[in-house]
Amino acid sequence: MEALRIEPTDDSPLVVLDRENNLFEISGxxxxxxxxxxxxPVTEWLTAYQKDPGPETVFTFKLIYFNTASSKMILDILMLLEEMAEAGHEVTVRWMSLTSDEDMQEAGKEYEEMVDLPFEHHTYEFE
Amino acid sequence: MTYSGNNSGFINYIYDRYRDLTIRDICLVFEGRITHQVMKALTGLMEEQMEEMKEKRTLRRVYHVMVESLQNINRHAETFENDGYPYPGRGVVLVTRDEGHYRITTGNIIETSNVEEISLFLGRLNNMDPAGLDELYMRQMRDGVISAKGGAGLGFIDVRRKTAHPLDYDFIQVDKDTSFFIFTATISRQESWKH
Structure with missing residues (x-):
């Protein structure tokens, strides 16, 4: 299937969804x-991908900021991934936060509580 | 070039405003139409300050509260008829700081019929403990839907849980149908501010 790439702007993240290269990332x-x-387009792409996913999907969130309306959309994405896992596919969420950003780290833990998916929490020093 | 005599009142007015702003340590003040672009410009100004300051966590929260408050005005402020000119999405925004706190204040016109609902909701949020607020936020994120105006009904809940201070709010009735809604979120400063 065709990869989806949305370039980042000052109010929207970079999106890379690429089955062939096994890259799944939302960052910024x-x-x-x-x-x-x-x-x-992101949820549409994932809905199509659900039907024939790769052997192991590692979905990376590397956000430096999201507003509350976006938090709802992130949950929608996680729920699509959860459906894939329920169907027997390997799915992992990699949640990346700045070391100094405790609120972002907390948000990752909150999402982990809300969906039945394995989470990896990582921190990094610089943007 | 000097202002002509009949403008001296105007100069004094501007000077008084300027003095008020500097004395009260106001970081930012804006009145006008809060479009998405204006929201980005104002929060961008706070972000610039974040680069220079050490209070990263505090300033991230100030930034977040500004985004949510301004998006509220952008989505929900009602038309205020003044000399027949409509002003959709208009409001006033103030960010102030003192030794211990940042305060983000917004003011905008709403329909009087919504006063009771907003007042009850904010009162309820003020009476909730952190665990209850987290639970409410997660439930609303799971069960809520994005409205036609683009909000998820999460802004006030998240502002309340990120600020750890009661929300201040009041309403001034403008006329039968419209009221002025004033809202202040207070954020404690975690590290001292350095010049």
Missing amino acids: KSLPENVVQFYR
């Missing part, structure tokens, strides 16, 4: 004016 800032419109 997320506070777009219209979250539903921004994330629609």
